[in-house]
Amino acid sequence: xxxxxxxxxxxxxxxxxxxxxxxxxxxxxxxxxxxxxxxxxxxxxxxxxxxxxxxxxxxxxxxxxxxxxxxxxxxxxxxxxxxxxxxxxxxxxxxxxxxxxxxxxxxxxxxxxxxxxxxxxxxxxxxxxxxxxxxxxxxxxxxxxxxxxxxxxxxxxxxxxxxxxxxxxxxxxxxxxxxxxxxxxxxxxxxxxxxxxxxxxxxxxxx
Amino acid sequence: xxxxxxxxxxxxxxxxxxxxxxxxxxxxxxxxxxxxxxxxxxxxxxxxxxxxxxxxxxxxxxxxxxxx
Numbered sequence: 163x164x165x166x167x168x169x170x171x172x173x174x175x176x177x178x179x180x181x182x183x184x185x186x187x188x189x190x191x192x193x194x195x196x197x198x199x200x201x202x203x204x205x206x207x208x209x210x211x212x213x214x215x216x217x218x219x220x221x222x223x224x225x226x227x228x229x230x231x232x233x234x235x236x237x238x239x240x241x242x243x244x245x246x247x248x249x250x251x252x253x254x255x256x257x258x259x260x261x262x263x264x265x266x267x268x269x270x271x272x273x274x275x276x277x278x279x280x281x282x283x284x285x286x287x288x289x290x291x292x293x294x295x296x297x298x299x300x301x302x303x304x305x306x307x308x309x310x311x312x313x314x315x316x317x318x319x320x321x322x323x324x325x326x327x328x329x330x331x332x333x334x335x336x337x338x339x340x341x342x343x344x345x346x347x348x349x350x351x352x353x354x355x356x357x358x359x360x361x362x363x364x365x366x367x368x369x
Numbered sequence: 370x371x372x373x374x375x376x377x378x379x380x381x382x383x384x385x386x387x388x389x390x391x392x393x394x395x396x397x398x399x400x401x402x403x404x405x406x407x408x409x410x411x412x413x414x415x416x417x418x419x420x421x422x423x424x425x426x427x428x429x430x431x432x433x434x435x436x437x
Contacts, residue, residue, distance in 0.1 A: 367409040369399050 178290045185287035192280035199273040206269065210262060264315035264322075271311040278304045293358035301352035308345030312338065372432045373411075375404050378423055392422035 282300035286292050379389060390400045395415065402408050403415075416427055423429075 364409070369395065369403055369408050369411055369415050 181292065182287055182290050185283050189280060189283040189287050192276060192283050196273060196276040196280050199269065199276050203266075203269045203273050206266060210266070264319040267318055268311050268315040271307050271314065275304050275307040275311065278307065291362070293355060293362040295359060298352050298355045298359060301348055301355060305345040305348035305352060308341045308348060312341035312345075370434055370436055372434050373403055373406055373430060374432050375400075375419070375430055378425055378429055379404075382423055384423070389419070389422055393418040 278300055282297055282304070285294075285296055285300075379386065386400050386404070387397055390397045393400070393415065403411070416430070419430065420427060
């Protein structure tokens with residue numbers, strides 16, 4: 163009987179060690195992803211500010227006009243290819259406004275989601291306990307952020323399109339739906355973890 | 370409610386907690402939790418080890434006290 167308990171204890175210690183190792187690796191990856199996303203956010207924000215500043219200096223009356231009317235700045239490097247960077251660098255026109263309106267918030271929410279996951283992984287790697295109220299809260303937050311990352315940019319893009327002047331050319335970039343599905347799946351997983359917390363408490367109180 | 374009478378049986382056997390913890394294979398902290406009733410369940414394997422170490426029956430360790 164004692165031998166079986168010792169064997170179960172050894173199994174558990176082994177599983178805990180493997181869990182900590184995996185979480186440590188994932189934490190490093192999460193930290194790198196967060197740093198990259200934050201770097202992208204900061205560089206795009208700096209580029210937007212630089213463009214807006216240039217446009218305001220050359221007579222644009224407000225922020226929207228600055229984005230809408232601005233000419234490509236000769237001081238900025240050439241854009242890599244399409245997307246957000248292209249909108250910032252080659253901008254001008256309502257397409258740039260709608261792209262920025264949907265791209266920047268999505269990037270910001272992505273940074274927040276990456277940060278949430280990274281902090282959660284760090285907690286689990288430190289404590290070796292995945293079933294805790296803290297992890298459940300983190301999972302819920304990240305699931306909400308994933309849903310927001312798809313919904314908020316689509317709404318902002320829609321608002322920008324309503325504010326578009328007559329005849330302005332732009333394309334509506336709505337949500338893809340995948341982040342919403344991922345968020346819903348993560349919310350379901352957080353429910354499973356809630357149940358895991360109850361079982362963990364029972365196990366802690368059993369000798 | 371179920372009350373654990375481990376301290377009484379330990380006193381009868383004139384055995385110290387540290388000795389019992391070593392015999393059963395659990396830490397003194399966990400044995401103290403059993404003695405103070407700060408647990409909600411005991412595994413059969415733990416009960417078996419305690420009964421073997423103290424040479425007693427589970428009924429000697431557990432007592433039912435009606436709730437007031």
